Structures are given as structure tokens and as C-alpha cells.
Amino acid sequence: MVPINLRSLEDAWKLGNHFGLVPLVLPIGxxxxxxRLFAVRSRMNALKGSLQPLLTFGLLSVAGLLIKPAQDALLALFGRKTTAVMTNVPGPATKLQLCGATLEQTMFWVPQSGTVGLGVSILSYGGGVQFGVISDTTLCPDPxxxxxxxxxxxAKLLALTLMLPWGNT
Structure with missing residues (x-):
């Protein structure tokens, strides 16, 4: 599952969750x-342009209004269809200052329920990228x-990409 941001850029500063989930089938073959990169990009663009993120946001919003057993049943439906959650969050390109000190690194963990075996978080910040992996030790004992x-x-992808023709793709 991949969370898709549904918030507009002008509302990005507001607190609260406003995302839908989409199932991304990875081209592992x-x-x-x-x-692989172009296949993932193509699949993600198709999912982002679909109604699926809005539909899952609506379902999750309705789940919050239901009684606990109904919430659990609806969330279990998503959990049974999910093996991993991965998200990429673009942070500020320059490092932030707080009370005169520079915030050197930041990190976050993907939201996941107890039945999801793997979570991958990617955060760009201050000219660098942080990767985080959290896993169920039964399914992945050595993350x-x-x-x-x-x-x-x-590194292999970078080398191959630099050999591709440059221009609009």
C-alpha cells in the first residue's frame, strides 16, 4: 500500500491526515x-490519477465513525490485502533552524497496522535522503x-540512468 497525499499545496501546512491508500503491485519480475523504475512510475501515475485514493480516504473516514468491531473489520480488510507500506515524503531542501540550532536529520515511520509485515519510509531533507525500514521479525528477522x-x-540504477539519453521522457 502506498499513501497518496490528497491535500493541496496551499493546505499543506494544516495538521491532520488527508491521504488515501492505493495498492501498488511491484514489478519484481x-x-x-x-x-522496474519506469514500471513503478507508470503504475503510480495511473493510481494517483484514479479515484482509488479518494475512495480509500472516504472508507477510512467512515470507519472512524463506526463502532469498534466495524472499524476493526474494515481495517482488517485493508490489512489482509497489504504486505508492505511504503511512502516517500519530500522535506525542505535546506536544513531547518530551531532556536538557533540546525536540525541535521529528521525521520518518520510509515503508518501501518499490526498485520502489515514491512514498512519503508523515504524522507528527503536538507540535500540528503533518509531511508527507514521497520519489519515484523517473524516475516523479516533481519531488516x-x-x-x-x-x-x-x-548505485546500479544511477549508473544505468546516466547512460540513458537525456531529455524529456
Whole structure:
């Protein structure tokens, strides 16, 4: 599941959750990392442009009004169809100051229910990127392996991307 922001840019400063969830099927059968990247991009663009985020936001909003057993049943429906939650949050490009001190790093964890086995959070901030992985130790006893495998895959993708023709795609 991928949370999709439904808030407009002019309302970005407001507190509260305003996102829908969409199920993204990952192209794990594609060996070429560039093909995988473009497949994920294409699938995400199609999902973002669909009514699914608004529909799930509406369902989750209605769930908040229901009695606890009905809430649990509706949330369990989402949980049974979800193996992982991943989100990317773009933060400020320059580091923030608070009371004269520079905030060097920030981090967040994806929202997930007790039945979701893996959560991946990506946050860009101050010219860098933070990755976080949280996992159910029964399903993924060593999440560090995921983190360790990310850097070489990213380096491979970067090298291949630099070899692609530059321009509008």
C-alpha cells in the first residue's frame, strides 16, 4: 500500500491526515532496474490519477465513525490485502533552524497496522535522503539486509540512468 497525499499545496501546512491508500503491485519480475523504475512510475501515475485514493480516504473516514468491531473489520480488510507500506515524503531542501540550532536529520515511520509485515519510509531533507525500514521479525528477522541491499541497487540504477539519453521522457 502506498499513501497518496490528497491535500493541496496551499493546505499543506494544516495538521491532520488527508491521504488515501492505493495498492501498488511491484514489478519484481523485471530484472532490469531501469525497466522496474519506469514500471513503478507508470503504475503510480495511473493510481494517483484514479479515484482509488479518494475512495480509500472516504472508507477510512467512515470507519472512524463506526463502532469498534466495524472499524476493526474494515481495517482488517485493508490489512489482509497489504504486505508492505511504503511512502516517500519530500522535506525542505535546506536544513531547518530551531532556536538557533540546525536540525541535521529528521525521520518518520510509515503508518501501518499490526498485520502489515514491512514498512519503508523515504524522507528527503536538507540535500540528503533518509531511508527507514521497520519489519515484523517473524516475516523479516533481519531488516538490515534490506537496507544493505539498497545501496548497491541504487548505485546500479544511477549508473544505468546516466547512460540513458537525456531529455524529456
Amino acid at each position: 523485471l530484472d532490469n532496474p531501469v525497466e 538490515q539486509r534490506i537496507i544493505d541491499a539498497f545501496e548497491p541497487e541504487f
